[in-house]
Amino acid sequence: MSALPPPLDPPRRTLLGPGPSEVAPSVLLAMAKPTLGHLDPRFLEIMDQIGDMLRALFGTANPLTLPMSGTGSAGMETVMVNLLQPGDRALVGVNGVFGARMAEVARRCGAEVVELTGEWGRALAPEDFRAAAAAGRFQVMALVHAETSTGVLQPMDGMRTVADECGALLVADCVTSLGGTPVQLDAWGVDAAYSGSQKCLSCPPGLAPVSFSPRAVETLRGRRVPVQSWYLDLNLIASYWGGERAYHHTAPVNMLYALHEAARLALTEGLEARAARHFRHGRALAAGLEALGLSLRVPEAERLPQLTAVSIPDGLADVPARRFLLDEFGVEIGGGLGPMKGDTWRIGLMGAGCTRANVALCLAGIAAALERG
C-alpha cells in the first residue's frame, strides 16, 4: 500500500445513541491490561468471576451463563442455533427490527416461524401470543424485552404461562435491558436470553452474554442433529467455560477484562440503584424533548428509560441535523431503523452515559438543531 495511516487518534464523543454507549475509564483501562493466555489459571479465575457476575445481572442461577465471543447479534444466533433444529416451530413476536431479526435467524436454522406482528412502538400482550399460537405447539416462543429499534420495554408478566401452553422454551432478547432495567430470568421463567456488552453495561461492543436454563440445556443435550454453527455450539463451548476447560476457540481475553470491570461497576452501584438512575434520567429526557415540542414514539407506560425514540419534526432533515450535533456538540444520537428510518431519532442514556449532565447536553444540542432548522 502507498502510505500507512498515522496512529489512531479518535475524537472524544458523547455516545447517546442506541449503543455503543459511553465507556467508563476504568473499563477502558482494564481492557489495556496485559493479555493472558486463554488457559492461564489466573484467566480461568477471571472467567469464573465473569460467570458469577453475569448470573447476578441476569437474575438467574443458570450454570450455563457466559459471554459469547461476538456481538449481541451473535448472542441472538447462539440461542436460535442451539435450541432449534430443522422442522421445529418457533413463535416470534415482531414489533421492531430485532424481533424481525430473530424470526429471520430462526428461519435460517430451518425452523418454521410463526410471526406475531405487533405495532412498532407498542408492547405485545400475552393474549397476542396465545392467539398467534392458535393452540399449536412450538419449540421456542421468543420476544424482545427491550426493543432497541423502537424504545419499547416489553412486560414479561404472563409470558411463561403462554409458553407453557404451547410447550415452548421462552426466549428473551435482553440486549438493551441488561444492566439498565431489571432483568429477572428466573422469576420470569425465561429459558434462554442474550445481551450485548455495549448497551447498559457500558463496555465496548464485542461480547454477548447469554444464559440458558437447565431445561434449555436438556434440549441442547438431546439434539438429533449437530448445531449448525460450530463457532456457537454450546455443547462444545460449555466444556471450556465449565469444568473441563477444553480448548474450543481462543477467548477474546482483553474484551473479557473489559466486561469483568463493567459488570463489577454495575454490581457495585447495585442493580436497583442503577435501574432507578436510568428511570430518573430517561424520564427527564422525555420531559425535556416534549418541552421542546417533540413527540415521543412510545406511550409512557411502555417506554424504555434507556432508549427514547422521538419523531423528527417536519422540515428538519435527519442526517444533517445529527451531523450538526456530532460536529458542534460532540454528541452522537441514533437514526431510525427499518420503517422508522428518516423520521425518528433514538437517544440512549445507557450505563456510564446515563447522567444528568448528558440529559442537559443532549437537550441543548437538539434545541440548537431545531433553532438552526
Added chain:
Amino acid sequence: MSALPPPLDPPRRTLLGPGPSEVAPSVLLAMAKPTLGHLDPRFLEIMDQIGDMLRALFGTANPLTLPMSGTGSAGMETVMVNLLQPGDRALVGVNGVFGARMAEVARRCGAEVVELTGEWGRALAPEDFRAAAAAGRFQVMALVHAETSTGVLQPMDGMRTVADECGALLVADCVTSLGGTPVQLDAWGVDAAYSGSQKCLSCPPGLAPVSFSPRAVETLRGRRVPVQSWYLDLNLIASYWGGERAYHHTAPVNMLYALHEAARLALTEGLEARAARHFRHGRALAAGLEALGLSLRVPEAERLPQLTAVSIPDGLADVPARRFLLDEFGVEIGGGLGPMKGDTWRIGLMGAGCTRANVALCLAGIAAALERG
C-alpha cells in the same frame, strides 16, 4: 452474589504459546482509546484504513477483505458458510486439528466432505489433493497454510492448478501465518482465506481477518439458499464495510482500534523484514531445543518458524512442567492438541513476542524444567 471480585490485576506473562501472543504496548493503548460509534464518520475512515492494511498483509487486491467480529474460528466458519451450500462437495486436507475442524465445519454446512488425510507434522503435496479428488468436481478445496496444532508450513505451489482441475474455489487457513510468514493470496490464486488477530499480528484475540476473491464473491452473490449464519453472512456484512454503510451488527470498535495499530506496526516493520525476523528466531529456537536434546516434530523444510512443535522428553510430565515454566519464569508455552496431547509442546515466537530475548528466556526455562525433571 456474595462478594464482588476486586479490580483485575492480571500477572505479566511472556506469551510463547500458540497464541494469544505478546501484544505490543501501543496496541494495548490503542484499544483503550475512547469508543466511537460504529457509524461515526471518523470510525468509517478507520475501517477503510484497516481494509487497506489487511489487503497489504494478505497480499491481495480483493475488495472484500475485512475483519470478522469473532475469533479465528469464526473466520473459518465465515468462509465455509458463505461458500458452501447443502449438497456441495468440499475437498479438505486434514493433517492436524485445524484441517479436521475445517472438515467438520463444512459438514455442518450440509456439504459432502472428502478428507485428504495426511500425516500429522508433515505438509501435503498437490499430488495428494489430485489423488484424493479422484477426478471429481468440488465447490471448495481447502488446506491449512500454517497448521497451529503441528507447526507445519504448507507450501502453496501447485495448489491452484489442482483446484482448477476440480473446479474448486481454493481456501486457505492463514491463522498462524498472517504477519509472520509470507502470505500472497493473489499470487497463490487463493479464493478465500481467514486469519486471527492473536497470532503473528500480535493483537489480542477477538477478530478474524478474511479475504474473498472476486470469483468467491460471485459464488456468494449467486447462492440458491441464504447463508445459514445471519451473523456471518457476507452478503449483509459487505454492505456495512462497503459503500452503503448499512447497519448489520455493532462492530467491536475498540478491538478494531487494536487491529489498526497491530497492522500498522507490522507494515511499518515491513513484511519481508518481519518474515526474516520470524525465520531467524524460529531457527535459533529450534537449534537451541535440539541442543538440549529434544526432538522436533516437523522436518526442517516444512517447519513454521513462528510455531515449533517439540516432543516432551520421556519421564517429564507435561502439565507440571508447563506450570513450572509459568510460575518460575512467567513463560507460557502450549500443550499438544488431539493425538499430540501430552507428548508435545508448542512454542510460539509470534509478532511482538518473536525476539532474541524470548528465545533465550524460553530455552533457559525449558533447560531448568529438564534439570528439575
